[in-house]
Amino acid sequence: MLEFFATLHWGAVLQIIVIDILLGGDNAVVIALACRNLPKELRTRGVLLGTLGAIVLRVALIAFAVVLLDVPFLKFAGGLMLLWIGAKLMMPDHSDPNIKPTDQRWAAIKTIIVADAVMSLDNVIAVAGAAEAADPEHRLALVIFGLLVSIPLIVWGSTLVLKLLDKFPIVIALGAGLLGWIAGGLMIDDPFFDRWPALNVLGAEYTAHVAGAVLVLAVGWYFRRCVLAKEAKVAH
Known part of the structure; x- marks a missing residue:
């Protein structure tokens, strides 16, 4: 163990930690949104388990990152999945007594892991690139070490967002x-669209970002309104 730390490329570790901090903001938001409906006594455990699951999956993705990013329609399918998750997370809170708190927690953890896996397709490239500076036999251990160090930062960020969710819906x-x-x-950014130069310009990319955000908000708001209207009708 001492030999590992003595030969560790600390510059690469620092780069990985900085990358995780910079790219961990969206992960913290997803974790907080997925855990917001959990009972308060289960929130911390849900955040921690969801973060650990996402980190383990990200380590596995790093080994295949370069290959995965070149598979046509994979990013497109991942984007569709994120759109669905985003709209789903806008649904109103349900306090169904028939649903056990532990079931709610595992459902939140699954949402966190799926969303993080999709969002990490690009992020893992940056982490893997930082690890290239180390010796080949240390690279995987370096990535794991750097990600483990980042866990408290992501958990803290998720906890902070959860507090904001309680105060500002x-x-x-x-x-x-x-x-x-x-x-x-x-x-x-899917490789399939590289054949059309018109889609490989900054304006097209910005438009796609805006369209995705508007679509999630519109669909999420519509279904949220439908659910609330149905619940109000049942209540009367």
């Missing part, structure tokens, strides 16, 4: 819109 819409923004950029 508008943050839910902002978080869902962020997912739509990411989804739009992910979809237009």
Whole structure:
């Protein structure tokens, strides 16, 4: 163990931690949105387990990142999934007594892991690139070490967003819109669209970001309104 730390490329570790901080904001928002409906006594555990699951999956993705990013329609499919998750997270809180708190927690964890896997397709390239500076036999261990160090930062960020969600419900819409923004950029960046130069310009990419955010907010708002109207009708 001491030999590992003695030969560790600390510059690469620092780069990975900085990358995780810079790219962890959207992850913290997803984690907070997914855990917001959990009982308060389960929130911290849900945030921690969801973060750990997402980190483990990201390590696995790093080994295949370069290949995955070249598969046509994979990013597009991932973007569609993010659009659905973003709209779903705008749904109103349900306190169904028939649903056990532990079931709610595992449902939140699954949402976190799926969303993080999609958003990490690009992020893992940056982490893998930073690890290239280290010796080949240390690269995977370096990535894991750097990601583990970043866990407290992501958990703290998620906890902070959860507090904001409790005080300012508008943050839910902002978080869902962020997912739509990411989804739009992910979809237009799919290798399939590289054959059309008109889609490989900054204006097209920005338009895709905006369209994704607007679509998530519009669809999420519509279905949220339908659910609330149905519940009000049943209550009367």
